[in-house]
Amino acid sequence: MGIRNVITARRRGDKDVSRAAEVYGTSKAYQARWDKVHTERTSLYADLLEAEAIWGIELKDLFKKVFDLEHELFTRIRHYIELINPETKEASKEAIRKIDGKARDIMYDDLSEEPDEYKQDLISAIEAIERYLKPKLSHEKV
8 A cells, every 4th residue: 555545545534544554554664673683683593503513502502592582572573463453353363362361561661770571581591692602702802
């Protein structure tokens, strides 16, 4: 849907078309962000293969926690987009709500000084990776 159609639909008060365009825009914004994550992860995989050849599998195992957290966030974003989409069937929305009801809420950070559970899990996973790598990279002055 082009921007002219969205503007025209809003002027006419066509809420369905306007809402669909809004969802499409939100979806595209998340997709653009996720494309960057995918690009970096592809590069990281190559580095992890090299590290595995040199140091063994331990670093790859440490990154599994980060990748699991990434997947958790991706799933929640995908569910959010489905829930705000007016074209998603109500039965699907109900199934997503049921799944999400059992999961922790990680979509938004409240930016408080104390990290939430998800952010703390991510920080802990990154710190474990740093502890593993620092002795191996001790020749570099950071």
